[in-house]
Amino acid sequence: MxxxxxxxxxxxxxxxxxxxxxxxxxxxxxxxxxxxxxxxxxxxxxxxxxxxxxxxxxxxxxxxxxxxxxxxxxxxxxxxxxxxxxxxxxxxxxxxxxxxxxxxxxxxxxxxxxxxxxxxxxxxxxxxxxxxxxxxxxxxxxxxxxxxxxxxxxxxxxxxxxxxxxxxxxxxxTNHINSNFVIGFTTKYGNTGKMVKNVKNLKDAYPNIINPIIEDMGFIANEARIAILKNDISKVGELMNINQGLLDSLGVNTSELSRMIYLARKNGALGSKITGSGGGGSIIALCPHNPDKVMKAINRYDNTLKIKFSKDGVLTKDSI
Known part of the structure; x- marks a missing residue:
């Protein structure tokens, strides 16, 4: 069996x-x-x-x-x-x-x-x-x-x-973002559990500062939902950049991730930010026009892959 x-x-x-x-x-x-x-x-x-x-x-x-x-x-x-x-x-x-x-x-x-x-x-x-x-x-x-x-x-x-x-x-x-995305990732892996704990410790130490930042991230997600439903790609990119500033303030960025984020923007990405818990790992860049240029720039130092959204979730033997 x-x-x-x-x-x-x-x-x-x-x-x-x-x-x-x-x-x-x-x-x-x-x-x-x-x-x-x-x-x-x-x-x-x-x-x-x-x-x-x-x-x-x-x-x-x-x-x-x-x-x-x-x-x-x-x-x-x-x-x-x-x-x-x-x-x-x-x-x-x-x-x-x-x-x-x-x-x-x-x-x-x-x-x-x-x-x-x-x-x-x-x-x-x-x-x-x-x-x-x-x-x-x-x-x-x-x-x-x-x-x-x-x-x-x-x-x-x-x-x-x-x-x-x-x-x-x-x-x-009901709709997808009709655009290319580039994932940039480093050889320095992130540790999700550690990063989540670090943010919790920061939140516990400075609740009056960190709680509003976390709440603002929720506002950004809601704004992005409206932008996606309207297929407003420019606004999605702008919100990604704003979101990255807030992630920076939580201390989850690294010099490697920051390098990829700004290389992506410099080479035409509408928006770029950490994806995942940070501390290493990946960034995501919204590249509707020039993904290859963004990939080439990041590949000088790190690694990239081009992704598409997939409608398929879990599949079992009968459906694979």
């Missing part, structure tokens, strides 16, 4: 960090995915392998521990937590393939978590809905990171371009 599921990465347009405090946000699924295949193990061990990430580990799902044969352990924690919650601890083999850069702010952990749970539920014939899957995946991320937003797992589950309301209700846009 073999079960397969895949889920997309995501990019946040508006709402990083503020969404943790129930402010609205806008994010979209991208055409980069994680695929998880689960089958019975050929021996008495539960094994996790990924050629794309060059790692292999033996997992103990009862003790929620692992023995790493080679590779870096980061993403294993999400898979292991999911297995500890929903697997019956029989030996299985888990194969992970992924074309989302790890730690780049493109929701690799959420995509892996959603795909793992969907494949696991299929393997055990456990019924689920998209709503329950997104919630279960969010609980995994919450356990691993300590603090987390439901936005990543919602987007990876549902796909498309989504507005998340203050009540955490996902609302799909």
């Amino acid at each position: 073999e079960s397969v599921a895949s889920a997309p990465g995501k990019t946040i347009l508006f709402g990083e960090h503020s969404v943790v405090y129930s402010e609205p946000a806008i994010a979209g699924a991208v055409n980069k995915r994680a695929t998880v295949k689960i089958r019975r193990s050929r021996n008495q061990n539960t094994i996790l392998k990924s050629k794309d990430l060059n790692f292999e580990a033996i997992l103990d799902t009862r003790k929620e521990s692992y023995s790493l044969k080679h590779g870096k352990p980061g993403i294993i924690r999400y898979i292991l937590n999911a297995l500890s919650k929903f697997h019956d601890h029989t030996p299985i083999e888990i194969l992970l393939s992924i074309n989302i850069p790890i730690g780049s702010g493109l929701g690799s952990s959420a995509a892996v978590t959603v795909a793992t749970l969907a494949a696991l539920f299929d393997y055990h014939d456990i019924p689920f809905t998209k709503e329950s899957l997104a919630q279960d995946a969010y609980n995994v991320e919450l356990d691993v990171q300590g603090m987390a937003s439901p936005l990543d797992t919602i987007v990876s589950t549902y796909g498309g371009l989504i507005y998340l309301s203050r009540e955490k209700k996902p609302i799909s846009f």
Whole structure:
């Protein structure tokens, strides 16, 4: 028996960090995915392998521990937590393939978590809905990171371009932004849990200063929602730039991210900002006319990829 599921990465347009405090946000699924295949193990061990990430580990799902044969352990924690919650601890083999850069702010952990749970539920014939899957995946991320937003797992589950309301209700846009986007990412990975904690500490230390900043980010997301519905690309870019200034004030920027942000604008991007938690990882640039010029400029120092929004969310074996 073999079960397969895949889920997309995501990019946040508006709402990083503020969404943790129930402010609205806008994010979209991208055409980069994680695929998880689960089958019975050929021996008495539960094994996790990924050629794309060059790692292999033996997992103990009862003790929620692992023995790493080679590779870096980061993403294993999400898979292991999911297995500890929903697997019956029989030996299985888990194969992970992924074309989302790890730690780049493109929701690799959420995509892996959603795909793992969907494949696991299929393997055990456990019924689920998209709503329950997104919630279960969010609980995994919450356990691993300590603090987390439901936005990543919602987007990876549902796909498309989504507005998340203050009540955490996902609302799909009926239209997409008809433009090219460039993702720039560094070799310095961000740590979502650490960055979320740092912002919380800053908020606790200076509530009269930081609370209005977080609230303003919510206002920006609402303005951006109206602009997207009107297909006002120029305004979306302008709001991205304003949002970046607020992210700067939260201390989540780095010199590498800042370099990419300003190189993108200098070479024609209408807007550019951090996407994800910051501290490393990625920026997103709105490039309706000259994405190749922006990519060339950023590639002198860092890495880029061109993305498109994807309507597809989680897919199981029958739909892949």
